[in-house]
Amino acid sequence: MNDDPTFIIPVGPVHPALKEPIQLVLTVDGERIVGVDVKCSQVHRGIEWLGMNRNNPIQSIYLSERVCGICNVCHPYCMVMAVEEAAGIEVPERADYIRTIVAELERIHSHLLWAGVAAHEIGFDTVFHYTWALREEIMDTIEYVTGNRVTKAIMMIGGVRRDITTERAERIKKATAYYLENFQKIADIFLHDKSIKMRTRNVGILTKEDALKLCAVGPVARASGVPKDVRQDAPYGAYAELDMKAITPDMYNGEIVGDVYDRIIVRLLEVKQSVELINAALDNMPSGEIVAEKNLVKLLAMLKRADGEGIGRVEAPRGEDIHYVRLEKGKEPFMSWKIRAPTYNNVLPWIPMLLGGEIADVPIVAASTDPCMSCLNRVTVVDESRNREFALTKEMMHEMSIRKTRRLMRND
Amino acid sequence: MCAKLTKALDKSLWVFHVNSGSCNGCDIEILAALTPRYDAERFGVHLVGTPRHADVLLVTGPVTRDMEEKLKRIYEMTPDPKVVIAVGTCGVSGGVFHESYNLVGPIDRVIPVDIYVPGCPPRPEAIIDAVVKAWLKLERLRGEGGEQ
Numbered sequence: 001m002n003d004d005p006t007f008i009i010p011v012g013p014v015h016p017a018l019k020e021p022i023q024l025v026l027t028v029d030g031e032r033i034v035g036v037d038v039k040c041s042q043v044h045r046g047i048e049w050l051g052m053n054r055n056n057p058i059q060s061i062y063l064s065e066r067v068c069g070i071c072n073v074c075h076p077y078c079m080v081m082a083v084e085e086a087a088g089i090e091v092p093e094r095a096d097y098i099r100t101i102v103a104e105l106e107r108i109h110s111h112l113l114w115a116g117v118a119a120h121e122i123g124f125d126t127v128f129h130y131t132w133a134l135r136e137e138i139m140d141t142i143e144y145v146t147g148n149r150v151t152k153a154i155m156m157i158g159g160v161r162r163d164i165t166t167e168r169a170e171r172i173k174k175a176t177a178y179y180l181e182n183f184q185k186i187a188d189i190f191l192h193d194k195s196i197k198m199r200t201r202n203v204g205i206l207t208k209e210d211a212l213k214l215c216a217v218g219p220v221a222r223a224s225g226v227p228k229d230v231r232q233d234a235p236y237g238a239y240a241e242l243d244m245k246a247i248t249p250d251m252y253n254g255e256i257v258g259d260v261y262d263r264i265i266v267r268l269l270e271v272k273q274s275v276e277l278i279n280a281a282l283d284n285m286p287s288g289e290i291v292a293e294k295n296l297v298k299l300l301a302m303l304k305r306a307d308g309e310g311i312g313r314v315e316a317p318r319g320e321d322i323h324y325v326r327l328e329k330g331k332e333p334f335m336s337w338k339i340r341a342p343t344y345n346n347v348l349p350w351i352p353m354l355l356g357g358e359i360a361d362v363p364i365v366a367a368s369t370d371p372c373m374s375c376l377n378r379v380t381v382v383d384e385s386r387n388r389e390f391a392l393t394k395e396m397m398h399e400m401s402i403r404k405t406r407r408l409m410r411n412d
Numbered sequence: 413m414c415a416k417l418t419k420a421l422d423k424s425l426w427v428f429h430v431n432s433g434s435c436n437g438c439d440i441e442i443l444a445a446l447t448p449r450y451d452a453e454r455f456g457v458h459l460v461g462t463p464r465h466a467d468v469l470l471v472t473g474p475v476t477r478d479m480e481e482k483l484k485r486i487y488e489m490t491p492d493p494k495v496v497i498a499v500g501t502c503g504v505s506g507g508v509f510h511e512s513y514n515l516v517g518p519i520d521r522v523i524p525v526d527i528y529v530p531g532c533p534p535r536p537e538a539i540i541d542a543v544v545k546a547w548l549k550l551e552r553l554r555g556e557g558g559e560q
Contacts, residue, residue: 069437132447
């Protein structure tokens with residue numbers, strides 16, 4: 001037996017789920033985590049390559065929707081913004097409003113989805129089912145407005161593909177009213193429930209300095225007190241006219257801890273903010289065209305003649321998303337296309353969040369940055385001192401997490 | 413049909429979900445099928461944490477190079493009789509990702525697939541329909557002596 005009391009626990013890498021498949025290598029001393037290493041990029045679908053070799057720019061819009069099934073408005077939004085900048089296309093004002101509304105609908109769906117998954121991770125399945133039931137209302141609205149529940153296919157270079165007609169606007173109003181009505185209920189569950197507070201307060205802390213140093217983005221950065229939000233800092237779409245402010249947890253209770261609880265506060269307040277933004281955008285929506293060039297053949301010919309580069313920046317539900325596009329005269333596919341998705345930035349902050357924590361907190365801390373939790377599906381524990389190896393599944397980790405909730409409840 | 417179903421329902425159907433490089437669109441629809449609106453769990457359809465407990469494999473994604481070996485291993489770990497459902501267009505045919513240099517899929521090039529669910533992503537109803545079809549197929553396999 002050797003003297004080193006630490007174990008190494010590799011988490012993953014099997015489940016590649018969202019944009020980045022991830023392997024976490026944890027070094028633990030008993031229950032305490034003393035070392036964390038993150039390994040990304042094991043699975044890769046070659047999306048940028050397809051956009052630069054096979055697809056024409058219009059086909060690439062639909063490809064960029066498949067970068068992520070959850071952020072499937074932000075990625076095409078970002079991409080069309082970059083192409084519009086590169087080709088010098090002016091977007092009609094009404095299209096900007098429609099894009100804003102659809103992007104905010106997506107934020108509500110994504111944050112509710114996250115809230116459910118977070119509740120599941122701490123073993124609170126009732127809340128998981130409750131939030132997902134609430135989420136169905138937004139899915140129905142998205143389906144009514146865009147024609148599909150998940151992939152919305154509404155973005156087009158130079159505008160949008162479908163208008164928000166009066167009936168659609170009414171349907172959206174109905175959904176926003178529903179969420180305003182139920183908001184207090186969700187807020188009560190997530191912010192005042194004793195077991196949620198116990199499992200999230202002072203867990204997975206990311207300090208403001210670390211958030212800045214590691215370039216965290218989106219709700220993770222905001223929960224650590226960094227008021228950065230692309231919608232506020234570099235307004236696109238209709239945000240400049242909608243008076244949008246980045247949400248930090250001190251707006252709710254006057255303090256910033258930077259823990260999982262603060263990330264819950266930020267996301268919940270953002271749901272409410274999105275509802276308000278949608279209502280304001282619907283009320284102020286100008287009339288007019290929804291797309292700069294209706295004829296797709298003409299649009300393609302125009303893009304083929306264009307020469308230049310552009311950058312799109314969009315605040316996705318998980319943080320800042322950036323697309324860089326370069327068009328070359330006479331070449332139909334992009335000359336160059338680079339995507340930087342928000343989870344890429346939010347993975348490194350896992351290291352300071354997890355250090356010093358317990359294994360049972362890994363699911364909720366990792367989930368708090370809103371990555372894909374499927375990465376945790378398989379864990380192997382290697383006990384070097386005893387020279388044996390056994391597998392720790394996600395189910396077992398989940399069990400440990402539930403047991404911790406129960407233990408805390410008893411001791412309280 | 414009715415009698416058959418009763419026989420098949422003597423056991424709950426346990427499902428293992430494998431993501432072989434999907435964009436997560438199908439995965440959230442699979443979860444939606446289990447949550448209150450569609451609530452497949454009321455029929456005993458239950459998502460399990462290991463393939464060793466599963467009757468059905470729900471596979472999403474176009475199978476990237478890195479996932480090929482892992483998917484094969486998961487298939488071998490699942491006890492017989494088993495049914496594989498390919499969920500989503502990219503798992504069925506490669507979809508928007510076909511021709512990519514990093515794909516070995518679609519899924520049926522890697523493991524045998526019994527039921528295909530096209531759609532990008534398919535609706536939760538379509539996924540539930542596929543699980544019901546899997547149920548019927550499992551019952552037939554059991555009838556043929558697949559189960560000891």
